[in-house]
Amino acid sequence: MLIFITFITLINAETCQCNTGICNAQTCYCPYPFAGEHCDYILKLGYGMNYTAEFDHYIGHNRIKEDNDCKSDCNKQGLCLQSQCYCKSPYGGQYCQFKLIFVDESENNSTQIQTLDNLFNIHMDLQTSKNIMTQIKQFDKREMYKKCPVPCRNGGYCVFGQCMCKSPYVGDYCQFQIEFEQGMPHYQVYMLMIFSCFVGIAITVIIFMILKFIEDEKKKYELISGENKDQWQKK
Structure with a gap:
């Protein structure tokens, strides 16, 4: 809470206009999905294959969301506030993992699709506050093919300096294997x-x-015993 109040104070103390972001040292820091110098762009990340560009992992029907406290320290391109990254331009994304190059709205309004190693597609577009569609012209190639600090294990792929893991592996370097208990099917x-x-x-x-058999046998026994007693008394 103290950190939050400190940041609110910084917002009031600065003069830059950051839309939904935070102004610190004359620089706007934008929360996902906002990006840009004044946080006036909305970054939309589409889906491809079994992954999203935000590096969520899908394992079967179970979704495992990486939710470390400001993963990778916001890649040193943002501020961490209440477990959320606020990214400075030109970086964006949930963990400030994308270096973005913007173009003017008038230059091109088509959709940018970038395929990486035929593994998955990353689809990005930007929407301004005036609903004018634009796009990210290109990724910084050095960022796109940035090597991972530690080689990805268990058949994982390195993308943007981060490991994309194949099921059932997870972790920063795909070093952990997730085992799901095999529950009994509903019909069983x-x-x-x-x-x-x-x-x-x-x-x-x-x-x-x-119990009924025992009761019947008891009655038969009592009946036979009663008849024998009567016969003995007559004699």
């Missing part, structure tokens, strides 16, 4: 419940029949 659970009910009913019926 239902069958087990039905079977248990039948077994319970069967056991109850058997116990009832045994």
Whole structure:
């Protein structure tokens, strides 16, 4: 809370206009999905294959979201506030992992699609506050093919200096393997419940029949004993 109040103070003390961002030392720091010198662009990241450009990991039907406290220290291109990165221009993204090169709205309004190693597509476009569509002209090639500090393990790919892991591996370098407990399918659970009910009913019926048999045998014994006693008394 103290950090948050400190940043609010910085906002009031500075004069730069940062839309939804934070002004610090005459520089705007923008929260995702905003980007640009004044945080007046909305960065939209599309989907491709089993990954998104924000490096969420999808494993089967389970989604594992990397949520370290300001991952990679916002790649040293932003400020960390309440576990969220605020990026300075020209960087953007949830962890300030993209170096962006902007173009004028009048130059080109088409969609930019960049394919990386046929693994997945990253689709980016920008929308200004005036709803004028523009695009990111290109990625900084040095950033795009930046090497990972440690080689990606277990068949992972290095993209933007970060490892993209294949299922079921996760981690900064794909060093961890996720194991999911194999739960029993629903129909088997239902069958087990039905079977248990039948077994319970069967056991109850058997116990009832045994008790009834014992009761009948007891009555027969008492009847026979009574007849024998009557015959003995007559004699």
